[in-house]
Every structure is written in structure tokens, then in C-alpha cells.
Amino acid sequence: MRDEWFIRGAVPMTKSEVRAVSISKLELKRDSVLYDIGAGTGSVSIEAAMQMPAGQVYAIERDREASDLVRQNREKFGTDNVTVICREAPGGFEGLPAATHAFLGGTGGHMEDIVSGLFKINPHMRIVANIIALESLARILELVKRRKIQAEVVSLQVARAWKAGESHLMKGQNPVYVISMGGEDGT
């Protein structure tokens, strides 16, 4: 889905190409239960919800403004299977149905707590994280090593053309690490 289709405020947004790769790495099923943690504008929640008509998405976003944006986007796209939870992770998971999948888009400082909390809810959860800060990358690799789990680590560097007269000039976007771990086959 194109970035400009979403209602956005000043809230940062996972870019189209990174979103497509991240959702692909989630390996959602028709009836999965996904926590979208640090949902931002909700672009991942909505694109994922569309791929699982019998599934449920919980968009967990502590910021009130951002969670309003998720609601507006849910309205716009008619994705009734998205529920907005304006709470902070990992505390905000309480009372929710156990997830089969989780996406971590925000890079708040609580990564270890969140991942630990998620694996406690479901040891076979499939977790995909977008990492921007090199220090967060270090922490997640440390966690992966300590827990003795396998993680797939991929970096994406996307550039997009803009037109200057008749010419296409490539504009570099920020590189993102996409980390995938867990899931039913234990990888």
C-alpha cells in the first residue's frame, strides 16, 4: 500500500517497501492474532489486517495522538478487525487475546522487556522488528544470543526516484534492519 494513502500527522511511519518486507516476514495466516507494538499511524496494522480477514490486529500505541490516527485510518480502510489499545507495552498486553504474531516498529527503550513479555504469552510467537538505532540492534542481538534463538537479520536500503524536469534522481532513504525470530517451526 502506498504511503500517501494513509492519514498521517507528524507521526513517523514505516515506509511502503519496509512495511511490505516486514509483513512478509511475519508470515501471517488468515486467522492470526497480531500485536502491532508502537503502531504509529497504523499503516502496518491496516495492511496486515487486510491480509487476514479472519484475524485480529491489536494496535498498541501509547501516544494519544498517534492512536487517534490509527482509528482514523481504520475508519478510512474499513478494517474492523483492528483494535486500538492506547497503552504502553509490555504492560498493555494484559487482558488481550494471546498473539500469534508481533511487529515492533517503534524503538522505545523497552525492547528486551517487550520481547520477553511476548515470548511469555506465546513461546512460539513470530516476532518481526524494525531497527533503526545501532544500539537497539546491539541489544536485540544480545537478547537473541542469550535466549539461544535463531534470528534472521536483513538490512534494507531503499532509494526512490523523484523527477527533476525529465530526469529521475534517486533519493536515499534511511537503512533499516528487519529482524525476524520465533514462529511455529521454532526458527
Next chain:
Amino acid sequence: MRDEWFIRGAVPMTKSEVRAVSISKLELKRDSVLYDIGAGTGSVSIEAAMQMPAGQVYAIERDREASDLVRQNREKFGTDNVTVICREAPGGFEGLPAATHAFLGGTGGHMEDIVSGLFKINPHMRIVANIIALESLARILELVKRRKIQAEVVSLQVARAWKAGESHLMKGQNPVYVISMGGEDGT
């Protein structure tokens, strides 16, 4: 979908991340009709077919061995809505239902003819191409300019970690241009 899930021979294959972005750019609907031109192993055909249960995919691949691979993968994934056409594009389009979408994965030399043929079948077709050769990039930009259409040009540079003992080392994949054009909103 993971690359290793597909049955492959020596046939080159669109890599997981590039496939996810390309299918996302296609903007498929539940009931779209997709031509996958130069289908190779059929990975794009099959991943796309799964996203459109009421749609049809025509995997057009001139190479007999490769088209056998597509059949094997169709079997493996049970995607009955994929039809394998062992013919060369653009001639091979004859007799097929008109496509709403097309993916060009191979970089045979007939790009202009193929794109012209596609737009003749359906002037609102959504076409996404993966381009590796710089000369093909030049030709497609020339075509876009001549036809006065807009194209979105994105380049993807993916790197994937492999483990050497306890360390993750990033291995660079080949950069790919993903070109998207056409579609119902005329972009």
C-alpha cells in the same frame, strides 16, 4: 514467503524481500488477473495467487524446465489458480483472459514489445518490473518518457546476515530496480 520453501533448480529466483516489495507494488485485488512474465520458479506467481483467492495467475515462461518448476511449486502450495503457459511473451498472451496486472521478472530483450503488448490488452494495466541490467533500466525509462506515463522507480539493496560462530556478518545481495506504472488511477 521464504526462498527455501520453493522448489528450485538452477533457475534464478526473485529473492524474498524483492518479491514482497514487487507484489506489494502490484496492488492486487481479491479477483485480479495477473500475468507473471518470465515466471522462473514461479515464486511470484504463487505468492501472488495466495493473496487473491478469487483471482487468476498466468505464469508465462518460455523455458520448459522452468515451467515444470512452476508446476511443481503450484502442486506443493496447492495454488490451483495458477495456470502455467509455456510460451514466449508477448506472443504468448494470445487467447488468455485480459490481465489487470503484470509482473516482469525476467530481463529478456523484449521489454518494449512486452509492455506495448500489455498496454494494448488493457490500457489501465498495473505493471511492475524488476530490472537488473542498467541497459534495461535505460530502455524502460525511455519507454516511460515516450509514452508520457508516470513510473515509480525504486531501488532496493538488501543485505542478509549469515552466522560465523557467534557473529552475524552481512552479505550484500545484488541491487534491483523495481519499476511500477499504470493502474486504474492512471498513475
Next chain:
Amino acid sequence: MRDEWFIRGAVPMTKSEVRAVSISKLELKRDSVLYDIGAGTGSVSIEAAMQMPAGQVYAIERDREASDLVRQNREKFGTDNVTVICREAPGGFEGLPAATHAFLGGTGGHMEDIVSGLFKINPHMRIVANIIALESLARILELVKRRKIQAEVVSLQVARAWKAGESHLMKGQNPVYVISMGGEDGT
């Protein structure tokens, strides 16, 4: 040399890493004669001049403001072997000592004329070009093919960290093609 060492106005500037690679590809000798065509701030002229104490650099820049910047930077770094020529290429080559090397940083529309002009002056000239626009890339590959010369084509995607609190966040720069051709060994 660091970008912030140079006096800059609004004039675009070859970034440090791309400059280092481009000057390396030039394969300058102590006593080379370099045309820096579309010199901008003069950063390539000055960094190159420092590597060839017995050589000469001609910074050819049609824009008056930019050519003033080159003069200021020459002053700042004391590189007396840089001569500023406020003329347009290829006409501006007239009357200058024949170059052994040329750098094309700007992507004005005259690439073919300029390269042709350069090879007329010295068929063994070593030419390095920075290309941003995909259409310019197409034109230079066409030229290379027509002239039946070999060219080395390299693309650089650089990202640079900035600090947000204690974290390093990578910021993507624009990808650049560096094309190298010619030289004494005829490659």
C-alpha cells in the same frame, strides 16, 4: 577531507566518501593535469591538488558564485596549483594545457559533448564521472558502447550516523554512480 572543512554556499557538494572514491578512481600522479568540470565548491579540485604537488588542477565552473567559492577554498587550503576557470565546458577547455585526467561532477546536459571534447584533447585521458540522474547514466552507457571503450561502473550507497541522545541512527545519503574510463593502459 571532511565536508565541513570547505567553505560552502548553497552550491551542492560532492560528499566526503564519494569524493574519496572518485579521486581514488582518477589514479592521479604527482604531476597530473586535472580538469574538474562543474567544480562546484571546489572540494574535488582541492583534495586532488593536495595529492599532486607537482600537478595542475583547472576548476572549470560556469557559475560565478560557485567559482568564487572555489577561489575562497583555494585560499583557505593554500592550494596554489588550482586555477579557476569561470567558463562552460566543453568550450572552456580552449587555451588550457591538455589534461591527463578529468572529473565530471556536475550533471549538466552536455555529457556527450564534454566527454568527446576531452578524448579529442587526449585520447588516453582518465575520466571519472559522478552520475545522479538515471537518464545521465543511460546516456553515458550509450556513449561507452558507441565508442567501444570499457568503463568501470560502481554504485555507492552511503549512510551516516547521527546521534539522538545516546543512540546512533543511520541516515541514508543519495546513491551515486561513479563511472571510470580511459587512462594510459587503455581500459
Next chain:
Amino acid sequence: MRDEWFIRGAVPMTKSEVRAVSISKLELKRDSVLYDIGAGTGSVSIEAAMQMPAGQVYAIERDREASDLVRQNREKFGTDNVTVICREAPGGFEGLPAATHAFLGGTGGHMEDIVSGLFKINPHMRIVANIIALESLARILELVKRRKIQAEVVSLQVARAWKAGESHLMKGQNPVYVISMGGEDGT
């Protein structure tokens, strides 16, 4: 300098573009004293030596075969100001003239010890490291934070064309982090 100019065995080698950027980040002077730690084939030693005719390079390489390669390359390029030290860092620094600059190309496990050893020899040393493993990146960022020094962190993703018939196809190289720290201005 081109990679193919160097005599190489099976020893891994810093690629031309990364070498150019790394040497540029070292900010060598005519008379600098450089330790090239984990010198490999000696490509950095030799290219650096050529840029500082009044300087000294100590190529520190524990592997006997590799240090022989450095000697052969020194011979080939006539860079008499390169001294080969077949010892392991940081112990191997003993008895050498104090360095003003150091390059870390190898990613042995002793990074912290080596950097600590270097700053003990000269607190204003300019140190540039090439990092491939994400775990080494984590360790060097930890070190930078603990020592409260500034580091410039740059990532390079280079792709190089090869020719298939008349076409240029881009081949991705492995991404490398180039970390620069220290130096006379204390950055």
C-alpha cells in the same frame, strides 16, 4: 588503487572503494606514523604509504603467509616506508615508534584491547576501523560510549557492474561500517 594491482593469496582484502574511504578518514599527513593492524595483503599499508612519503607504516599481521604477501606487495610498489611486523596486536606494538594513526581492518576478537592499547600509546591517535560483524559494531559503540569519545559512523554499500554481453549488471558487495575516532582535534 585497483584491487587487481595487488598480489593476493587467499587472504581477504579491503576492497578498493572501502580502502579509499578508510584512508581518507585517516586524514594522514606527509609524515604520519600509521599502524595497519591486521594488514592482510597490505593494500591499505601500501596505498597509505604512497600518500605520506616522509611517513612510516607498520603493517602488523600475525599470520605468516599474509605478512609475506605484504612484503611482496611492498616490493612490487617500492614502498620502502612500510615495515612488516609479524606479531599479534596489541602486544605487537611494543618497541615500535608511537603511531599518530591506526587502521583496524581485521575483526579479530581483541578490538577493545587494541583500541585501549592504541590510546595509551597516543591519546590523540586517529583511529579508523572497518567493521563487518554486527557484534563487533556493538562492541565498538559500547567502547565509544564508555570512553565518552565521539565517533563518526558511516556505512558503505558498494555495487560493481560486470558485463553480460552488452549489458552492465550490478553485483552487490558486502556492506561495511567505517568507524573513525580520535585525532588531534579530539573529535
